[in-house]
Amino acid sequence: MTLELTLVIAALLFVVGVALILLRRNLIFLLLGIELLFNAAMVIALAGGARWHSATGQVLVVFMMALSGAALALTLALLLRVKHELGGDSVDDLRLLREEVDE
Amino acid sequence: MILVTVLILLPWCAALWLSAQKQAGQRLAMTIALIELLLTLILRFAPDSMGTLGHGLHIPYLGGLWTLHAGPLGSTLALLCALLIPVSLAFAWRLPEFRSLASAVLVMAGALFGIFYAQNVLMFYIFYEILALAGAFLILRSGHKNRAAALQFLLYTFVGSLLFLVALVVVYVLHGQQTGVYNFSILQLADTRISAGLGIWLFLGMVAGLAVKMPLFPLHSWAASGYGHAAPAGSVFLSGAAVTAGAYGLIHFAIPMLPQAALEFAPVGIILGAIGTLYGAFLALNAANLRLFAAWASVSHMNLVALGLFALQSQAIHGSVFLLIAHGVVSAGLFGVVSVMENRGLTGEWAGLGGLFRRAPRLGAWMLFFFLAGMGLPGLANFPGEFLSLAGAFRVLPWAAALATLGILAGVVYFLRAYERIMLGPLNHTLPETLKDLQQGEWLLFWVLGLLTLWLGLDPQVILSHLGILLSTHSAELIQGGGHGV
C-alpha cells in the first residue's frame, strides 16, 4: 500500500513541477519546477530503497541532492547575471537568440 | 596500374594547382588535357592493357577500393572524355572565368576516368558523386553563375545516387549473407540470387541513381536549367562526357547485378526513352534561346540512348553505346557553335539573330554540319547509333520504338527551324558590325570535330567491333531467355 502511495506523491510532485515550468513566466519558478522534479526522483528512490530493503535508495537520494544542489547553484548564479545584464528575470527577456521567422 | 592512377590523379592535382594560382593557367590546363588524351590513347590501344590492371587499397569488408580494370567499353568512353577535355578548354579559352571552369572540368575528368576504370562498385559510386559535385561547381562558377541551377543539378544527382547506394548496399548485404564474402567488386556481386520482387525495387533505385545523369525522361529537368545557365564551353564537357557516366554505370554495374529485374524494366525503359526523345524534340522547338535549344537537343538524344540501352538487345545496346559516343562529339560541336557565337557578343536570343550566313559563312557551314549530325543524317556520327538503337528496340517493343522514330521527323523540324532563324533570311540589323567569321583556332577545332563526326558516321566499325560483349556473359544468357535475341 505504501508503495502506491509514495508513487502517487511522486507523480503529484512531477506534475506540479512540470506545471510550474510550463506556466510560470518568472525564471525563479522555472528553477523551482526543476527542484520539484528532483524531489519526485528522490521520493521514488526512497520508495525503491524501502521496497528492496537496501540502503542504495538512500545513497541515490544523497547523490541526487548533491548534484541537484550543484546544478541549481550554478543556474542561480547565471540568473543573477541575466537579471543584471539582460535586465529582467522573466522568460520574455531571454528572446535575444531566436529564429528570425520574418526574414 | 600506375598509368591509370596517374590518369585519375593528375587532373585533380592540376585542378588544385590551378585554383591556387592567381592568373588563368590556360597553357597548364591544355597541356594536362593533352597528356590525359595521350594516356587514354595508350591505355585504349596498348596490346596488353585489357583486363584487370591491378589491386590496391584492399579494405577488409569493402573489397579493394582501387582495383582497376580496363574493359573495352570503359576505355573507349574514357577516350571520348579525354578528347572532350581539350575541346571544352579550347572553347573556353577567352572566357573570364577560365580558371574555375578549367579546374571543374579537370576534376570531372579525373572522376570520369575513375568511373570508367573502376572494378569495385563502391569506388564507382565515390567517383560518381565527385563528378556530380564538380559538375555543380562548374554550373555555379561559369556562365550566368546561377546558384539555383547548380543546386537543382546537385540535388537531382545526389538524391538519385544515394538511392543507388542503398540499392547497392542491399545487394552487397544479400551477397554477403549468401556467400559469406563481403565485397563490393562487381565480379562477385554479379551473381547474387535476388528475389524478383525485391530485384525490381533495387533496379528502380539503381535506375533512379544512374538514369538521372543521362537525363531519362522523368528525371530530366535539371538538364535544361543546368546547360542553360552554365557557359556553353562547360556544357560541352557536361553534356558530352559527364552523361556517359550514367549510361556506363547502367551497362557495367546495374544490369549485370540485376539482370532479371533489368529484363522486366526493359519495356518501361523503352517507353520512357521514347517519350523523352519526343519530349526533348518538342521542347527544343519551343526553346527560348540558343543554349536551351542545344540543351533540349542533347536531352532528346540522350533519351534515345536510354531507349537503346534499356532494350537489352544486342544491336540496341551496341547502338546506344555508339550513339552515346557520337552524341559526345556532336553535342560538343553544338555547344561549341553556341559558345563561339557567345564569344562574339551574340546573346543567343532569337530576336538578335537572323541572316548570319552572310557575315559568317564558315560558322554557318559548320553550324549546318553539326545540326545535320544532330538530325541523324546518315553518313554522320549519330545515324549508326540511332539506327541500331531503334532497330533493336523495335524488335523488343515495336510501338514504342515507332514513337521514338518520330523523333527523326521532329529532329528535322526543330533543327532546321533554328538554323533558319539564325543563319538564313535577311541580315538582322542588330548584329554587331565587328562580327568576324571563324578564326584560325576555332576553324581548326571545328575541322577536328567535323572529321571525327564524319569518320564515326561512315566507319562506325572502328568502335562497334571493339566494344566487345556489352551484356556480360552472365546477364546475356539470362536475357537470351527473355526472347530478345542477339
Added chain:
Amino acid sequence: MAYNPTLLPLLIVASAALIAFLADALTLGRFMPWLGGASSIAAGASIFVEHMALGADLYWDLSASLLGIYLSLAVAAGLFFIAFHPITRKMTGSLVGLLLTLLVGSLILVSAQSLLLLFIGLELQVLPFFALLAWPGSGRAALESAFKYALLAGLASAQFAIGVALIYLGDGSLAVIPPMGDMTANVFGMMGVLALLVALSFEIAAAPFHAWVADIYQGAPAPFLIFLGGVGKVAIMGALITLVAATPKLEIPVAIIAATSIVVGNVLAYRAGHLRRMLGYSAIAHAGYFLAALAAGPLGIIAAAIYALVYGLMNVGTFMGLSALPENSIAIPWSALRERQPVLAGLLGLTLLALAGMPPSIGFFAKLLVIIADVHDQAYWLAILLALGSAFSFAYYLSALWKPAVLSNPERLLRRRSWETFAALGIVILLFAWLLMPYGLS
C-alpha cells in the same frame, strides 16, 4: 572502491584538473593548457593500454575504449587549439580545470556500467558548460545561451534522476545490466529506461527535444562549441550506446526518434539563414543518423560508435574553423578567410562537405556503415530515409559554402601560425581516416 586499473585514466585527468584549478591562484595559468593537454593524452594512452578491461562499475569494452581514446585526444587538441585563442586570456587555469572535469565526466559516461556512475558522469559533463558558455569576455548572447542551456540541462538531469530512480524501484539494482534479465523486465523499469532515453536524447538534441540546440549554437562562443559538439555530445552518444546495448527493446523508440530527427533536422536547416543556427539544426539531423545506426541491432552498435567518433571529429574541425571568425558572423567570408587562413579555410570547407557526406571524406564512410547496418537489420525504410536526408543535406551545407559573405574589415579575422598545423592535421584525418575504419569494425 579500491584502486582498480580501469580508474587510472580518470585519476590522471582529475588530478590534472585539481592542479589546474589551483594554478590560477599561483598565477601559473598560462601553462595550464599544456598540462591539461598532456594529462588527457596520458589518459588516452592509459585507456589504450588497458583495452577491454572490466572494472567494478567501469567496463572499457570496444566502443567505450574507442570513444574514450577519441575524447581524450579531442580534449587535448581542443586545449592546444584554444591556448592561442584570445578568449582564454583571463582565468586560463580554471578554464582548463573545467574542461578537464568535462573530460572526466565524459570518460565516466562512456564506460560506466552502473546507473549511478552514469548520473554522476552526466552531471560532471554538463555542469562545466554552465560556466564555459558564459565565459567572461563573451557577449550577452553567450550569457543567454548559457542560462538556457543550464535550465534545460537541469530539466534533463532531473528526468535522468527520475529514470534512475524508477529503474532502481523496478529491479532493485543500479547496474545497467541487472543480474536477472534486463532493466525493462517490469513496468517501472520500462518507464525508467524511457526517461533515461529522453534525457540523453535531449543532450544530443534528437528530434522532439531539439529546440534548444539552435540557440546555444548561435549564442555560445565558438571555441567552447568545439567541446560541446565534439566532446560532450560524443560522450552522451557513448552512454546511449551502452544503454541500448543493454536493453534491445529500446530499438523501436530509438528508430522513431531517429526518423523524426532526420526529417526535422533537415527541414529546419533548409531555411536557416544564420550559419551557426544551420549547424545547430544539422546537428539534429546527425543525431538522427546516429540513432538510426543505434536502432540496427548488434552491427548497428559498432556502426553507431564509429559514427559518433566521426561526427565528433567533424564537429571539432568545423568549430576550429569557425572560432577564427568574428563572433556574430552570419555566413563564412570565404575570400577574406582564404587570404588570411588558407589552410583553415580548406579545413572548414572540407568539414562542411564531410558533414554532408561527400564520398572521399570519412563522413561518407560513416554514413555508408550506418546504411550497411540498417540494411543488415532489414530496416530498409530507415536506410532510404537516411539516404534521402543526407542527399538533401547537401542543399544547405553547400549553400553555406557558396553564399559568400563580405567581411567589413579582414583584421577581425584571427591569425595564428600554429592553427595551420591543426587545420592540416584535421584535413589529413578527414580525408584518410576511413582507411582505419574497417579495422575498427573487426
Added chain:
Amino acid sequence: MNEWLFLVPGFPLLGALLNAILGEHFAPRQIGRMAATMPFLSTLVVFAIWMTHGSAPNLHDQVWTWMAVGHFQASIAFHVDQVTLVMISIAAFVGFLIHLFSQQYLKGDYGERRYYFYLNLFVGGMLILTMADNLLLLYLGWETVGLCSYALVAHWYRKQENAWAGRKAFVVTRIGDTALALAIFILFAEYHTLNYSPLFAAVAASPDHLALLIAGILILIGAVAKSAQFPLHIWLPDSMAGPSTVSALIHAATMVTAGVYLCIRLYPIFAAVPGMLWVIGLSGAFTAFYAATCGIAQVDIKRVLAYSTISQLGYMFLGVGIGAPSLGLFHLLVHGCFKALLFMGAGVVIIIYKENHDIRQMGGLKKQQPFLRWTFLAGIFALAAVPVISASFYSKDAIIAASFIVPGGKLLWVLALLGAVFTAIYAFRLYFLVFEGPEKPGEPYQMGWGMKIPLGVLAVASIGIGWLQFPPGWPGPKLWLPWLAPELGMPPAPAGGVNIFLQVAGSVATLIGIAIAYKAAQWEREGRGLSRIAFLFNAWFFDRVFLRIFPPIWYALARVLDRFLEQAGFQLLLLGGLKDGFGLGSRVLESGEDGLLSRYASGMILGLVVLLFIAWGYLL
C-alpha cells in the same frame, strides 16, 4: 570491272570534298570547271560499264563493312544490274549536262562555290542511292539527296521565302524518310537482313502478310513523299524557288525519280502482298490526273513544269502498279530527258524576261531565240506525247494501254487518259503563250556553247529515245523490254483489236488536248484564261489546308508541352512544390524556435509523454 564501281559515286563525292577543303583558295570559275569534270568522269565509267557489261550487267563491289553487330551486317557495297545501270546513266549524264549548263547560267551569282558543292554532293548521293545493294546504304543516299535538295532550293537564302521553301521540302520529304525508316525496322525485325537478294529470298520463302503489308504501305509513303505524289506533293511547287538548273536536275531527272526507283527495286516485296500493286497504281493514276488538272491553271512557267513533273511521275507509279515496272522505268528515262530540257529552257526564258516568271507577260519568243524555240518545242512534243514523233508516245501511251487490260485497271485507264488530255493542254498552252502570239521582246541573251549542247542533246533524246521500244504490233526495234525482262519480267501487252483501239485512243486524246490548248492560250492572252479558276490554281487548296493544319498543331503541341508539362509540371509542381513544402515545414517548426524558454521545455515534456504513450501501447 567490279572493283571500279566505287568510282561512279566516288568522283562527285571527291569533287565535293575538294570543294569543301580547297574551295576558298580558287576562283568560282575554276571550282565550277572542277565540279563539272567530276560527273563527266562518272559518265565515262558508266559508259565503260555499258560497253563491257551492257547486255547483262551484274556487278558487285564490296567497299567496306559499314555496321556489323551480332548477326546483323550492313556494308557499303555497290551493285549494278539493268535497273541500276539505267538510273546511274541518267543521274551521271544528265548531272553532267546540268553542271555544264550552270557554268554560264549561274556565273557571278553569290554562293557559287556552295552551289557546286551541293550539286556534286547531290550527284554522288543519287549514285549511291541507286547503286546501293542494301536498304541502309539506300537510306544514306536517300537522305543525302534530301539534304542537297534542301540546300539547293534554299540557295538564294537571303530571301525568307526561299529559305522557308527549302525547309518545307526537307520536312515533307523527311515525313517519308521516317516512314521508310519504320519499314526498314519492320523488315529488319522480321528478316534480320537488309541486303536485297537475301531479303527478297527470305520474303519469298516466308511472306508474313501483315508485316509486309505495313512495310509496303510505309515504303509507298516514303516513295510518295520523295517523288512528290499526292498528298505529299506540296513541297515540289514551292521548291521552284531554287535556281532552274536545280529544278532541272533534282525536280525532274533524278531525285523525284528515287521514289519510283525504290518501288521498282522493292518490287518483290510489293508483289508478295495481294492488292498492294493496285494501290500503287491507283495512287499513280490519281496523282497523274490531279497534277495535270492543276497544271493547266498555272501562270508561273516553272510551276507548270512542277505540276507536270508530279503528273508524269504519277504515270511511272501507274506503270509499276500495273505490273509493268520496265515500262515505268522506260517512261522515267524519257521523262528525265525532256523535263530537264524544259526546265533549262524555262531558266533561259526567265533570264530573258528579267526574273519574271509570269507566262502571261511573255510571248512571241520564237523570233528572238530560234534555237531555244526548236529545242523547247521538242521537249513540249515529248511532254504532250505527240503520236509517233515524240519519245513519251512510246512510253506513256504504252503504260496507259497496258493499264486497260490489267484486272481492275479500267478506273486507272480512265484517269490516265484524262490525265493525258490535260497534259497535252498545259504543255501546248505553255508553248503557245511563251513562243507564239504577239511578240513581247525580252533582254537579248546569247547562249554560249555550254548551254546549247545540253539543250541540243536532250532535244534529240526526247524525240529519238522512244524508238527503243515500239508498241506491240508495230514494226521496228523492241530492245527495251527484252533487255529488262530477266530482271523485271515482261509487262502485260494488249493484243489485236483492243491494242489498236487503245493506241488510237491515246493519240486522239493528245490531239484533242492540243486543240484545247490553242484556244486556252488565246483566252489567257485576253485575260479570261484558265488561270482564273482558283480551285485549280491553288492545286485544290491542298497546300493551304495542309499548312493550316499540321504546322500549327505541331508548334502548339510544343508550346503546350513546354508551358504546361515542363514549366508548370516539373518546375512548378514537382520542384516548386518540394521547395515550398520544405519551406512550409520549416516555417511550422521554426515557430517552435522563437527563443521562448518555456516552449523549449514543453517540447521536451511533450516528447516524453508521447514516447511513454507509444511505449505503453506497444510494449505492455
